[in-house]
Amino acid sequence: MLAAAMLYVLYGRDDFSLREELARIKGELDSDGMLSVNTDVLDGREVSPEQLMAICDTIPFLSAHRLVVVEGLLKRFDRPERPRRGARAARGGSTEALERWRGLADYAQRMPDTTTLVLVDEEVSAGNPLLEALKPAGQVREFRPLRTTGAVLRWILERAQNQGIDISPAAARLLADLVGDNLWVLASELAKLAAYAQGRRIEGADVRALVSEARQVNIFAMVDAIVEKRAAVALRLLRQLTTAGVERGHLLAMVVRQYRLIIQARELMTTGLPAREIGQRLGVTSEFVLQKILDQAQRYSLPRLKAAYRRLLEADVGVKRGHYDEELALELLVHDLART
Numbered sequence: 001m002l003a004a005a006m007l008y009v010l011y012g013r014d015d016f017s018l019r020e021e022l023a024r025i026k027g028e029l030d031s032d033g034m035l036s037v038n039t040d041v042l043d044g045r046e047v048s049p050e051q052l053m054a055i056c057d058t059i060p061f062l063s064a065h066r067l068v069v070v071e072g073l074l075k076r077f078d079r080p081e082r083p084r085r086g087a088r089a090a091r092g093g094s095t096e097a098l099e100r101w102r103g104l105a106d107y108a109q110r111m112p113d114t115t116t117l118v119l120v121d122e123e124v125s126a127g128n129p130l131l132e133a134l135k136p137a138g139q140v141r142e143f144r145p146l147r148t149t150g151a152v153l154r155w156i157l158e159r160a161q162n163q164g165i166d167i168s169p170a171a172a173r174l175l176a177d178l179v180g181d182n183l184w185v186l187a188s189e190l191a192k193l194a195a196y197a198q199g200r201r202i203e204g205a206d207v208r209a210l211v212s213e214a215r216q217v218n219i220f221a222m223v224d225a226i227v228e229k230r231a232a233v234a235l236r237l238l239r240q241l242t243t244a245g246v247e248r249g250h251l252l253a254m255v256v257r258q259y260r261l262i263i264q265a266r267e268l269m270t271t272g273l274p275a276r277e278i279g280q281r282l283g284v285t286s287e288f289v290l291q292k293i294l295d296q297a298q299r300y301s302l303p304r305l306k307a308a309y310r311r312l313l314e315a316d317v318g319v320k321r322g323h324y325d326e327e328l329a330l331e332l333l334v335h336d337l338a339r340t
Contacts, residue, residue: 007108007138009131011074011121013288014143016183021141022118026067029116034063044073044119049100053107056115066115074121077101077130101130105137122287145181145288149230152176156186160202165194167202174207177233178240180221208240219251222334223258227296231338238334248326252319252333256312258293263305266297308337 008025010018029035038060042052047070060066077098111117117138124131134140146152156172159165167175167190175193179185189211193202196210211218222237242248261282268278279290297305315333319326 006116007111007134008116008118009074009121009134009138009140010118010143011124011131011141012143012145013123013291014145014183015122016187018120018143021143022069022120025116025118029065029067031065032063034061035065035067037061038063038065039067039069041069041071044070044121045076047073049104049107052104052117056107056111056117059112060114064114066112067118068115069118069120071120072122073101073119074124074128074131078125078128098129102133104130105133108134108137146183147181149176149233152181152186155183156190159187159190163190163194165190165202166197166200167193168204171202171204171207174204175211177225177237178207178211178218178221180224219246219254222251223255224292224296226255226334226338227258227262228299229338231335234334234338235331238331242327242330248330249319252312252316252330255334255337256309256316258296259305259309259312261293262297262300263302263309265293266300266302266305269294269297270302311336 010021012018026035026039040055042055052068052070056066056068058066108117119134131140146155153169153173153176156167156175157169160167160172171193175186175189179189192210193206196202197206218237218241222234222241225231225234225237238251241251261284264282265278268281273281275290275294278294279285279287282290282293284290284293300308311333315329319329
């Protein structure tokens, strides 16, 4: 069971694992089925310390627990990536406001025993002042995304074991190759595979039969494998996609698009622009997608990226003019890009 009067701080880019941890906390608190009527979810960008403490001090109604969840409070005090002369402080993010919120660490020690307070946030900057102030007062967890195929594979196998799902290592590897590191999609696909298998072991044929329906996800996984130089994975995904009927011209266009975004990101990074502004200029609204583009841009120098882009354009022109067979040209292109 959870300790009384507990403060949790949950933050990071892996929002799937973060939300699962929040669900676990709710499950442990809801011993009498009355937690839903004793739960408050607050906007951290707007709430004041006094409002939050007043809610936390409220005695739960016909229940042993009250849960208070605050979304986005840490981000409110994030340090700007590139301070600008004369820039105004973000709303609520002034030094005076920060000093008022630092008192939350002391308040957490005297909260009613019936209250559990959870601060939930996305990725925050290193040295976030409110986060540093709250670390000694509660349980702090950062949820980082899985960075490698091996980490994704371990996650699949561990989740399957925890949920009593029998999946072969080869099937788990194929699932990781097809979906990549999107844990929301992986969890959904694993649940579908378990229902499809009906208690028997999940094999690669099952993954190919079901997961191949998520073509767009597979295309992004192939593009990522090319950029991240996982040639074997990229070629395997390419063949699976073409076998499933995806047009080669569409696949080539998606690879061209990704390299164009990476080149633009690389050029903007050299100017010192913050990530958020780079995303705005690229037209990328998802923080997860933007971070992946920035991570991939850091792998290459600008001349290497431009050379790869020229190779893409040459292949596109060669196919359209009939100089190359489309299937062979695309395989050679993927092989070259993923190995150079």
